[in-house]
Amino acid sequence: MSPVFVGRGTETGLLTGALRRAENGDPQAVLIGGEAGVGKTRLVEEFLAAAGSDTVVTALGGCLEIGAEGLPYAPLAAALRRLRRRLGPELDRAAAGMEGHLARLFPDFGEADGEPNDEFGRARLFDHASRLFERLGTGRTVVLAVEDLHWSDRSTRELLAYLIRTLQGTRLLILATYRTDDLHRRHPLRPFLAELDRLRTVQRLELDRFDQREVAAQLAGILGTATPDRELVDRIHRRSEGNALFVEELATSHQQGCSAGMTDSLRDMLLVRVEALPDDTQRVLRAAAEGGSYVEHGLLAAVLGEGDSTIGTALGEDRLIEALRTAVGANILRPDTDGEGYRFRHALVREAVSDDLLPGERYRINRSFATAVEREPALVCGEGRPARLANYWYHAHHPAKALPSALDAARAARRRNAFAEQLRMLERALELWDEVSEDVLATTLRPYDWADTYPPCACAAGEHDESCDRLQLVDVLAEATVAARRAGDRERGLSLAKRALKLVDEGRAPVRAAWFRLQRARILGHLNRAGGVEEIQYAHRLVAHLGPSAIQAEVLAQDAAHGMLRTPDRQLIATAERAVEIARQVGADSVEQHARITLASLYSDFGDPEGGLAMLADAVERSRPLGLDLHTRGLNNLASLLLLHGRSEEAVEVARRGLEVADRAGLLGNTGAILTGNLAEALIAVGRPYEAAATLTAWTSVPGAEWYHEFLDRLRGELALMRGELDAAATHWASARTAAGREDQPQHVLPTAQLGVQLAARRGRPAEAREILFDALDSTGAEGKEALLLPLLAVAAGAEADSRGLPAADLGRPVVLERIAAAAARLDPRVPLHRGWSHLLAGELARAEGRPSAGHWDDAVDTLRPTGLPYPLALALLRAAEAQVAAGHRESAAALLREAAGAAARRGDTGLGRDVAHLAVRAGLALEPAAPRPRPAVAADPVESLGLTRRERDVLRLLALGRTNRQIAEELYISPKTASVHVSNILAKLEVGGRGEAAALAHRLRLFPDTEPAATGR
Known part of the structure; x- marks a missing residue:
């Protein structure tokens, strides 16, 4: 190698600039691509050597090529190992409180915690890895370099993407290299790179060949x-x-x-130096090439240097050392920086040596590696051992050993939440299954440790045979189906479940058949495809005649939950009640609480709103010890139900609690979007639009789930409409309508249609409003949906009333009003908010028919005023004022208009405020009341007058002291993300442009006297 670093001035300048930005708290990522051998590694090594200092710590890890699969999180584990040698106890302090989670990523932190290895486990692991680098980036800049990303496993790629997307204000620079010539058309790295290309903080750097x-x-x-x-x-x-x-x-x-x-052949060019080496050295290189990208010295010694070897006479320690020294001196091998093993200086050399082996030679070498690892497991590091052993036996063409080792590797991958790697190992086991004899299967395969409700025995009640006591092919298919679902490979999950159903005898194993049907229903739901209902119904028929079981309870619970979301019906109450009863009988606690959460919503929809809320609150508390994913589902549903009942202040607090729980658990990527939407919607309802906008803006920095984008788009559209930004509102509404139509759930379809009707009415397009209304009514039922349907019908009737006198609109109005009245007749409002909307609807229908009645508006105002919600109260007040003006009651009309103007202003609704102002002008009424008589001043807490919560007051106090988000988080024992959301809410409430203005305002108002600088004399 050249001792002089040649060229790359532009590339080094780009990396240096990225490092400077990272040092200023703007995390960066640079993806360095180039063909094999172009100099990516040399560039990174030179840059890391120059960057290292007292304030910059560097860490390098490489992705490993282990057969056809990568080792989950290998580069991150290697980088953390180097950081531990550099930082020592500082790394342990940064990981304090998270060791059990991070042990799945870096086993040196100790034993992994006992949390379930479910689909949310990976989210928790990613969140805690993000927090680790946030802490490491305090007081120093961290440069994390990952080599050979083209060999990366999916879990590593997704973790890197998570870090790049989520870390903000952290002094972190991520470098990653990959081979461009290895990226074939379907290479999994291609979509990963394309996705990252859209991020502001990511740069792509392609290395050209030397001139x-x-x-x-x-x-x-x-x-x-x-x-x-x-x-x-x-x-x-x-x-x-x-x-x-x-x-x-x-x-x-x-x-x-x-x-x-x-010759011009690359392989021959690379092999010419190898073939010139001594025989012992060539033998070592052939073995090392099959050992993987990295091979430990002890493992090589076990295979080549000690005792008898299946690949020739043992070399002995001295000859092995000499051969390795020769290989290192020839720059074919290089000692790994850990000092425990060796790597080929370039992967192309290893590939050439491996390709030059004869088939029988390759089998024997892999068999020797596998035998050595089985005999002495400590030769290979713990986290990599199962995958390494599985690959050795697989490439040794020894199915009887390769199959159980592949299953062990799949178990290890699942424990680390590396579901994509688990799936690949399980598919290898499926490939090998038919090559292994029944005797071997019966004696070598141990039962799988099932994490889900998969039944451990295939027999119906009262039947049992010996085949139930060992692992079967259908069992592997079951675990692979779950792994595919959790890894996001849903198409593969569907095909695996379909294959399993062909093997299951429904007459002899109806419970297992029902389990696979449930899996297909869940996956079809995630894919927004038809067929989920049919799968659940089929599963229901399979287990209906059997004794109680967890599967039977889950079938009923899913049936009720699916129906509640898409086709709500009173009969679903009995289904959910039966699910609760069976789950309680068989001790399936999680299934029971899932069913109770569904049942509570059904009670609320069909006649017992208070009882439903009480049951849901109880289910939320009981779900707390059963799993954070279940607990967050309960909090989410409770916040939503409180909002639908008009108890929006309570909904705000519950939604905040749900977000905090999800944040602590690392589940924001899965449930954060809907929890954020519930919080923003509740804030809009109580008249805090600036906080709602800040909440939605803060969410854009968090990688969301694949679901509920239409929910957030609809809320953004509502806020834009309230601000009078009609074009922006139309854009958000169109996006929300497209997604809501695919999901076909009333909870999305009806509110989205309401926004569309309001927008069309504001634009003077009554025909468009009618089309949107009819589409929504045609696609959803009315029963149990008073909270969603009454507001839609009321605004649609109001649009018809506003368009009176337009010839084109007058022509079709009777049909529209008849359709609205027919839908309203099937509703049964039971809570004040719903009754208030019902009065509004009656008034708008009368107004649209040309026979307005003041009684409807008075009833609406009286019913809605106690709810404290600015909308629809402002609308009812406006209509009541119109009636009072028409009746000549000017003073009462003026009072109503002033109240309506205040409610519209609190909501931030410029359109409604303008309607109020226009009526006041037309009627010649003053919106400003006469000056009141002077009253004695009453001392009040200035902080309370700003509308800040207790936690926001604590954050503002620290903000006034100049604390950063990270310092605020540490002092208040919250996460930096939560601190950031609180700061955004404070800025919105104070209506200031930045942290400095907020601190200045706090000092100017003397909100916190203890933060004021002490007076000094001359």
């Missing part, structure tokens, strides 16, 4: 001469085409006197 001048400089360094022979430079540049590795290979061959004998 002739740079090749000359490289040769000068290698040959130790200032001016290498021009003819030699021309020849090597032409044959290498500027590839730095090839230049090195050709230069070395020239020094050894064999430059004329090269």
Whole structure:
């Protein structure tokens, strides 16, 4: 290798600039691509060497090629191991309180915690890894470099993407290298790179080949001469085409006197130096090539250096050391920086050596590695051992050993929440299954440790045989189906479940058949495809005649939950009640609480709103010890139900609690979107639009789930409409309508239609409002949906009333009003908010028919005023004022208009405020009341007058002291993300532009006297 680092000035400048931005708290990521041998590794090594300082710590990890699969999180584990050597106890302090979670990523932290390895486990792991780097980036800049991303496993890629997307204000620079010539059309790295390309903090850097001048400089360094022979430079540049590795290979061959004998084949070029080495060294290299990208010295010694070997006579320790020394001296191998093993200097060399092996030779070498690892497991690090052993036996063509080792590797991957890698190992086991005899299957395979409700025995009640006591093919298919669902490979999950159902005898194993049907229903639901209902119904028929079981309870619970969301019906109450009863009978606690959460919503929808709320609150508390994913589902449903009942202040607090629980558990990526939507919707309802907007804006920095984008788009559209930004509102509404139509759930379809009707009415498009209304009514039922349907019908009737006198609109109005009245007749409002909307609807229908009645508006105002909700109260007040003006009651009309103006202003609704102002102008009424008589001043807490919560008051106090988000989080024992959301809410409530303005306002108002600087004398 050239001792002189050649060229790359532009690339080094780009990396240096990224480091400077990272040092200023703006985390960066640079993806360095190039063909094999172009110099990616050298660039990274030189940059890391130059970047390291007292304030910059660097860590390097490489992705490993282990057969066809990568090792989950290998580069991150290697980087953390290097950080531990550099930082020592500082790394442990940064991981304090998270060791049990992070042990799945870096086993040196100790034993993993006992949390379930479910689909939310990976989210928790990612969240805690993010927090670890946040803490490490306090007081220093961390440079994390990952090599050979083209070999990365899916879990590593997703964790890197999570860090890149979520870490804000952290002094972190992520570097990653990958081979561009390895990225075939379907390579999994392609969509990963394309997704990251859209992020502001990510840069792509493609390394070009050297030009002739740079090749000359490289040769000068290698040959130790200032001016290498021009003819030699021309020849090597032409044959290498500027590839730095090839230049090195050709230069070395020239020094050894064999430059004329090269072929154009890359493999031959790389093998020529290997074949020139002593026999012992070649033998070591052939073994090391099959050992993987990295092979431990102890493992090599066990295979080659000690005792008898299946691949030839043992070398002995001295000959092995000498052979390794020769390989390192020839720059074929290099000692790993950990000092425990060896890597090929370039992966292409290892590939060439491996490709040159004869089939039988390859089998024997892999068998020797597998035997050595089985005999002495400590030869391979714990986290990599199962995958390594599985690959050795697989490439040794020993199915009887490869199958159980693949299953062990799948178990290990699941424990680390690496579900994609678990799936690949399980699919390997499925591939090998038919190659293993029944006797071997019966004696070597141990039962799988099932995490879900999969039944451990295939027999119906009262039947049992010996086959139930060992692992069967259908069991592997079951675990692979779950792994595919959790890994997000839902199409594969569907096909695996379909294959399993062909093997299951429904008559003999109805419970297992029902279990697979449930899996298909869940996956179809995630894919927004039809067929989920049919799968649940089929499963129901299979288990209906059987005794109670967890599967039977889950079938009923899913049936009720699915129906509640899509086709609500009173009969679902009996289904959910039966699910609760069976789950309680068989001790399936999680299934019971899932069913009770559904049942509570059904009670609320069909006649017992208070009883439903009480049951839901109880289910939320009982779910707390059963799993954070279940608990967050309960909190989410409770916040939603409180909001639908008009108890929006309570909904705000519950939604905040749900977000905090999800944040602590690392579940924001799964449930954060809907919890954020519930919080924003509740804030809009209580008249805090600035906080709602800040909440939605804060969520854009968090990687969301695949679901509920239409929910957030609809809320953004509502806020835009309230601000009078009709074009922005239309854009958000169109996006929300498209997604809501795919999901076909009333909870999304009806509110989205309401926004569309309001927008069309504001734009003076009554025909469009009617079309939106009819589409919504045609696609959803009315029963049990008073909270969602009454507001839609009321605003649609109001749009008809506003369009009276337009010939085109007058023509079709009777049909529209008849359709609205028919839908309203099927509703049964039971809570004040719903009754208030019902009075509003009656008034709007009368107004649209040309027979307005003040009684409807008075009833609406009286019913809605106690709810404290600015909308629809402002609308009712406006209509009541119109009636009072028409009746000549000017004073009462003025009072109603002033109240309506205040409610519209609190809601931030410019359109409604403008309607109030126009009526006041037309009626000649003053919106400002007469000046009141002076009253004695009453001392009040200035902080309370700003509408800040107790936690926001604590955050503002620290903000006034100049604390950063991270410092605020540490002092208040919350996460930096939660602190950031609180700061955003404070800025919105104070209506200031930044942290400095907020602190200045706090000092100016003397909100916290203890934060004021002490007076000083001259």
